[in-house]
Amino acid sequence: MNIIVCLKQVPGTNDVRLDPETGSLIREGVPSIINPEDRNALEKALLLREEHGGNVVVISMGPPQAEVALRDALAIGADEAILLCDKAFAGADTLATSFTLGSAIKKLGHFDLVLCGTKTLDGNTGQVGPQLAELLDLPQITYARRVEIQGEILKAERVFEEGYELMETRLPALVTVTREINEPRIPSIDQIMQSYREKEVKTWGAAYLGLYEHSVGLDGSATKMSKIYKPEFGKGKVEFIEGSMEDMAQGLLAKLKERNLI
Amino acid sequence: MSLNEYRGVWVFAEQNDGRLRRVSLELLGKGRELADRLRVDLVAILLGEDAGKLCTELIDYGADKVLWADDPELRCYRTDTYTKIIASQIMEHKPEILLVGATYVGRDLAPRIARRLGTGLSADCTSLDIDEETRLLQQTCPAFGGNLMVTILTPKERPQMATVQPGVMQPLQKSTRKGEIISIPADIEHKDMRVSRLRVIEETRRGIGLEQAERIVSGGMGIGSVENFKMLGKLAELLGAEVGATRNAVEAGWASSDRMIGQTGKTVRPTLYIACGISGAIQHIVGMKDSELTIAISKDPKAPIFQIADYGIVADLHQLIPLLIQELLRYKGAR
Numbered sequence: 001m002n003i004i005v006c007l008k009q010v011p012g013t014n015d016v017r018l019d020p021e022t023g024s025l026i027r028e029g030v031p032s033i034i035n036p037e038d039r040n041a042l043e044k045a046l047l048l049r050e051e052h053g054g055n056v057v058v059i060s061m062g063p064p065q066a067e068v069a070l071r072d073a074l075a076i077g078a079d080e081a082i083l084l085c086d087k088a089f090a091g092a093d094t095l096a097t098s099f100t101l102g103s104a105i106k107k108l109g110h111f112d113l114v115l116c117g118t119k120t121l122d123g124n125t126g127q128v129g130p131q132l133a134e135l136l137d138l139p140q141i142t143y144a145r146r147v148e149i150q151g152e153i154l155k156a157e158r159v160f161e162e163g164y165e166l167m168e169t170r171l172p173a174l175v176t177v178t179r180e181i182n183e184p185r186i187p188s189i190d191q192i193m194q195s196y197r198e199k200e201v202k203t204w205g206a207a208y209l210g211l212y213e214h215s216v217g218l219d220g221s222a223t224k225m226s227k228i229y230k231p232e233f234g235k236g237k238v239e240f241i242e243g244s245m246e247d248m249a250q251g252l253l254a255k256l257k258e259r260n261l262i
Numbered sequence: 263m264s265l266n267e268y269r270g271v272w273v274f275a276e277q278n279d280g281r282l283r284r285v286s287l288e289l290l291g292k293g294r295e296l297a298d299r300l301r302v303d304l305v306a307i308l309l310g311e312d313a314g315k316l317c318t319e320l321i322d323y324g325a326d327k328v329l330w331a332d333d334p335e336l337r338c339y340r341t342d343t344y345t346k347i348i349a350s351q352i353m354e355h356k357p358e359i360l361l362v363g364a365t366y367v368g369r370d371l372a373p374r375i376a377r378r379l380g381t382g383l384s385a386d387c388t389s390l391d392i393d394e395e396t397r398l399l400q401q402t403c404p405a406f407g408g409n410l411m412v413t414i415l416t417p418k419e420r421p422q423m424a425t426v427q428p429g430v431m432q433p434l435q436k437s438t439r440k441g442e443i444i445s446i447p448a449d450i451e452h453k454d455m456r457v458s459r460l461r462v463i464e465e466t467r468r469g470i471g472l473e474q475a476e477r478i479v480s481g482g483m484g485i486g487s488v489e490n491f492k493m494l495g496k497l498a499e500l501l502g503a504e505v506g507a508t509r510n511a512v513e514a515g516w517a518s519s520d521r522m523i524g525q526t527g528k529t530v531r532p533t534l535y536i537a538c539g540i541s542g543a544i545q546h547i548v549g550m551k552d553s554e555l556t557i558a559i560s561k562d563p564k565a566p567i568f569q570i571a572d573y574g575i576v577a578d579l580h581q582l583i584p585l586l587i588q589e590l591l592r593y594k595g596a597r
Contacts, residue, residue, distance in 0.1 A: 016406045098377060122406055124545075125385035127373035130341075134377035139456035140341055142370045145515075157463060159512075159519055160366040161527075162278070164463040169456055180515040222382030226400070227413035231544055231566075238558070238574045248575050249585040252557065253593060255573055259555065261477070261534055262501065262593065 001054035001149070002111045003045040005078070006101060006132070007038045009062050009069040010122045018228065034069045037117025039184040041177050044147060045115050046077050046185075052149065055079045057108060061089055061100050067201050075187035075195040082108075086205035091218030094123075098131035100216050103209045105136060113154070114174040118143055129176035139169040145180040265397075268358040268420040271297040274348065275308040275320050275328070276367055280337075282316055285363030285428035287323045292431040293361055294324040296392050296399070300358070303327055307351060307446075309336040309344055314443075321441030324434045328441065333448035335455075339367045342454040345374045351446055352379060357421050359399055361390075364425040372425050382416035383423040388430050388548055399424065404544040409566065411544070429529030430548055472504055472523065477534040480506035480523060480550070481516070484539020484560055484579060491516040493583055494538060500590045506530065508546045524549030539579050542567030 012033040017026045034042075045056045058073040060066050061084040070081035084104055092100065105114065114136070119126035126142070133140035144156040145164065152171050157164045159178060187195075206216055213219060241251035256262045273293045276283040290306065297304035306325040308316060310332070317328040331347050344367075352360065352375070362372040364386045376383035384401040388411075391400040399422040401414045416422040472478065479498035485491050491511070498505045507517035509524060523530055524546035535553035540546060542558070542565050550556070551570055558571035561578050568574045575582065 011406075016409055018410070093382065094373065095377065095380070095382060123385075124405065125373075125383075126369050127376070127383060127385060130370060130373035131377040134345075134374045140370070140374070141457060143366060145513075155460075158366075161519065162462065163519060166460040166463055168458050168460050178513045179510070180513055222376075222380070222419040223384060223414045223416050225412055226415045227402075228405075229411050230409070231404070231411045238568045238571045240568075240574045240576065242576075245577065245581050245585055248577055249582060249589050252573070252575060252586065253589055255557070256501075256534075261555075262590070 001048060001052040001113065003048060003054065003056050003113045003115060004105055004108065004111050005038070005042045005045045005056060005058045005073070006114065006116045006128070007042065007058050007060040007069055007073060008035045008117075008120050009033070009060065009066040010035045010120050018230065032065065032068065034072060035117050035120045037119065037177060037179055039117075040179055040181050041115040041117050042073055042076065042078065043182045043184040044177055045113075047182065048113070048149060054112075057082065059101065059104055060084065061092070061097060063090075070201045071192065071195045071199075072187055074199045074201070075191040076185055081199070081201045083201055083203045084209075085203050086216075088206045088213040089217045091221065092216065093221035093223045094125055094127035094131055095222050096216050096218075096220035098128050098135055099220060100209070100211065101128070102132050102135035103211055104204060105132070107209060112171045113149075114138065114172075116174070116176045118176040118178050126176070129174060133174040136174065138172055138174045140174045140176075141167050141169060142176045144175050144177050147175055147177065147181065263418070263420065265418075265420055268356045270302045270305055270355070270357040271300065271359045272305045272307060272352075272357040272361070272421070273325070274360065274362040274368065274371070275306040275316070276363055276365060277308065277310045277313060277316055278339075278367075280310070280313070280316075282319060283363055283365060283428075284433070285365060285426070286320075287433035288428065288431040289361045289363060289426060290320065290324040291433045292390055292426070294434060296359060296390065297326075299392050299394055300397060302358070305329060305357065307348060309347060311337045317443045321439050321443075322436045324439070326441055328443045329446045330443055331446045331448045333450060335450050336448060338459050339371075340455065340457060341370055341374055342456055343448075343450050344371050345378060346454055347446070347448060349375050349378045352421060358397060360421045360423045362423070362425045364427050368425050372423060376423050379421070381419035381421060381423055382414070383425070384414040385425050386545065387424045387426045388544065390424065390426065398422070427545065427548055472506055472521065472528045472530050475504040475530065475532050477501055477503035478506045478523075478530055478532045478550075478553075479503045479536045479538065480508070480540060481511055481538045482508040482540030482546070483510050483514070484541070485511060485516060486539070486580070488516045490580065490583075493587070497583055497587055497590070500587060500594070501534070501536075503534065503536070506550075508540055508543070537567050537571070538583065540567050541565045542570065
């Protein structure tokens, strides 16, 4: 079974700051991680490979430093890693991102399954998975909390408002997974060292993929960001209950008593 | 693409099990305002079986026209059938705006339509505005877990598409209005049935609905484990409260999805809301900001939840909650 996993490197914290002068994001000094749900997708791919045999390819679009995320994926057990890296790819919205990822996946050729995290920590749109499925003309199942494959049939439990629904489709397919699906493994230092020594991260640019610059990155994007700002809403007059643990517990109960809530 | 060919505001009317999702009515409320300012029609597009009554309801909530595809195969949502019908209607009628509720269906469907049409899509908008001169839709949504707000435009492609957070926009008062119901073809083929829903596994319905709850004790990622979530349940029980959860806590498997507050979950307005280990992403806050008294407990003093809380406690929950339970038990025993 050939499985492709899409990964994104994201800031490891949501505590992002804006440059007061330019209003742009300050990315320096913010540690990067593999987007958590993408790690669940990779874990699922590795489990499926253990069960059915085959090959796991991880693919990421990002700046040169996103190689670190792909090395981590190789250390955990991915067979191949591809970094889609080109100045022309910068500033992509989900339309341009899915186009670039989709073009690379088409170049990879045969596959049975594409796995993605449902959404990323930073953008939180959850759009790239379905858009990739559309480009590759694949059936999609989003928000999967469980995935099983028997022969050509894939079954997945999909989260929705009223509970869960059991979905079925035929491979090849694209599935986006939630954090519920598994507990991702963590690479050891030895495995990480080995991934640098023995494994390769391939880098593909726009020219290699045969893509015109106007169809990728900022130019290939349909949406433009017109404003970015810190939200301000709410009461803004919080009263902190302080002191020892006991003081805080009793202080809280006192407030509830004052209002006849207990 | 000639932008001037595109006129009209469309809303995807989502039905589940023969009933309209509330967010669709909310979108009609907002859509009505946008359509009036642009001087165009407000159109709802509905896919379902025997949904004549729902068409009338959509008109009563503000739609000028309802495009309705009536087919037994449309009773259940399917990515492929819904995408195909809606995308082909858009290509034919060329609306300038399409709004979709950010539900589990909406978030599965909207990106697929946007990709097919090659247009822009913003996710989980919490506010929408229009520039009447340029006719550009200003789509504001949270990013970085709600630490930043971003306003997005789709300048050169049409329609301008946005998914909108449930519970944010207000539906109009229901009133008997005039409108037109137009039948559209379903045109479903075998190849559109690639994914099937075999069954609904779990309908988690117990206790009273969170929407009606007077008191809620809610937990986020700071709770840390399913065991600790049970402890939260104990605290809630002592306070006569229901248990709520953030999206991340639900997705981590600590709480069932009917407990989810905010983003694609529920909007609540209790007398008392105790937020435990919740950072306060805007997706959560929109679901609970109208609570009368909000108490926030988090170990991160910079957590945005404190900005909307009345009382805040910066503490390790794993120590504080057992202590609160103990004190409550003692207080109740003494009375």
